[in-house]
Amino acid sequence: MPGPWLVPSGGAGTRDDGDGRSLPDEEATRAVLVGLGSAEDEPGLDELERLASTDGVAVVGRLVQTRDRPDPATYLGSGKVTELAGMVQERSAALVIADGELTPGQVRNLEDRLGARVVDRTALILDIFAQHARSSEGKAQVELAQLAYQLPRLRGQGTELSRVGGGRTAGGAGIGVRGPGEQRLESERRHLRRRMTVLRRQVEETGKRRERTRSRRRRNQVPSVALTGYTNAGKSALLNRLTGADVLVQDALFATLDPTVRRTRTAGGREYTLTDTVGFVRHLPHQLVDAFRSTLEEVVDADLVLHVVDATAADAMAQVTTVRGVLYEIGARDKPELLAINKIDVAPPEWVAALRSAYPAAIPVSALTGEGIDDLRAAIDRALGRL
Structure with a gap:
């Protein structure tokens, strides 16, 4: 099931659709995907569907509109919103997921028109991270990213959170007539900011401890190699193959959030550390990049980046470009x-x-069968010898 941050709970066995209506769990997981572009761009929704599936959402429909930029009010044009409303009703969908980042106004307007919960790509990815975080460090980083996303999106709902008055007017008539909604909204903002301050300190302290560990490795002159790549490219499996470790391997997006460091040796006997890091994805939310910066510094401080490419991905070359963009x-x-x-x-x-033609220096391998692993070890040895 999707995490409670994505689809708020409406009670035991139900989920809230965002307007106070309780929905059965099985209905709450049905979703329609929407995107902008053209028919040629629809494969971009394939990744969004994989993300939705990772989060326990069943995709029951897709809708793509050909246009250069989102409608400022409703993301899709008015006619497409009407078509989308019909699809949502016909297929009993409780979620609409946009392949882009929506403004608070777009979310509100779409939910009013569709009668369903509306989330964007960023919210979906944050929800996946929240469900996969295991360590205290990972949980703190994900919560910080969620709060950074949520803070500018706080808004009043109904009369309870509406702004009744406030500010200075002629004769001071506005003073003292602030509505309970404004007070509650500001109180919530202060609470989120205080919580973000606590989390930042926690993440910074963890980052300092990680830096002290890296400093010890540098003093001992042990070179470091950081595994990086698109999510689900097989980085953890490759770590296991190269080091003999037993790190959890799953055929799922973002299965690894916490970095894992193992010592091993090259084919020539050179000792080095190999670090498994979080995978990347197209349009990785900037809130996550900021929150996971201390973790990503494992890549920044590495002596060599071992970039793993998934040969089974139809858009493998685009994934290489995405990863290099994040780097x-x-x-x-x-x-x-x-x-x-x-x-x-x-x-x-x-x-x-x-792929071999596009990247002649790349080493073809199979982390599952071990094919090409000896060549990879030799390549790592040569690369570290040039440092």
Whole structure:
């Protein structure tokens, strides 16, 4: 089931649709995906559907509108909103998920027109992270990202949270007539800001401890390699194969949130650390990048980035571009990079050939069968020897 942050609980066995109506759990997980672009862009909704599936949501429909930019009021144009409302009703959907970031006004207007809960891509990804966070560090980072997303979206609902008055008017008539809604809204904002301050301190302290550990490794002259790549590219499986570790491996998006560090040796006997890090995705929410900055510094401070590419992904080259964009954003663009084309045991041979042609220095491997692992170890040895 989706996390409670995405679909608020309406009581035992039910969920709230955002307007106070309780819905059965099985209905609350039915969703329609919407996006902007063209028919050629619809594969972008494939990833959104995988994200929804990871969060326990059953996708029952898709709607794509061809337009250059979102409608400022309703994201989709008026006619498409009417079509979407019919689809939501016909397919008993309780969720609409937009493949983009919505403004609070767009969410409110769409929910009024559709009679269903409306969330955007960012909210969906944050909800997935919240469900997968296991350590106290991961939970704090995810909560911080959620609050950073939620704070500018606080709004009054109905008369209880509406602004009745306030500010200075002629003769001071507005003084002292602030409505209970404004008081409650401001109180909620203060609460969120205080909680964010506590979480930032907690994350910063964890980051300092992590930096002290990295400093000890540098003093001991142990080079570090950071595994990075698109989510579900097989980074954890590759960590296990290279180090003999037993890290949890799942065929799911964002299965790894907490970094795992293991020591191992290259083919030539050179000792180094290998760190498994959180995977990336197209349009990774900036709130997550900010909140996970201390974790992502494992990549920034690494001596070598081992970039894992999923050969079974139809858009593998676009995924490489996405990952490199995030690395640029976090300050790791100048790090030496070694590409590993993973899952060659199940990928179409022509896709593997295309990737090898596009990235001639990449090493084709299978973390599952071990094919190409010796070549990868040798490549890591050579790369570390050049440092």
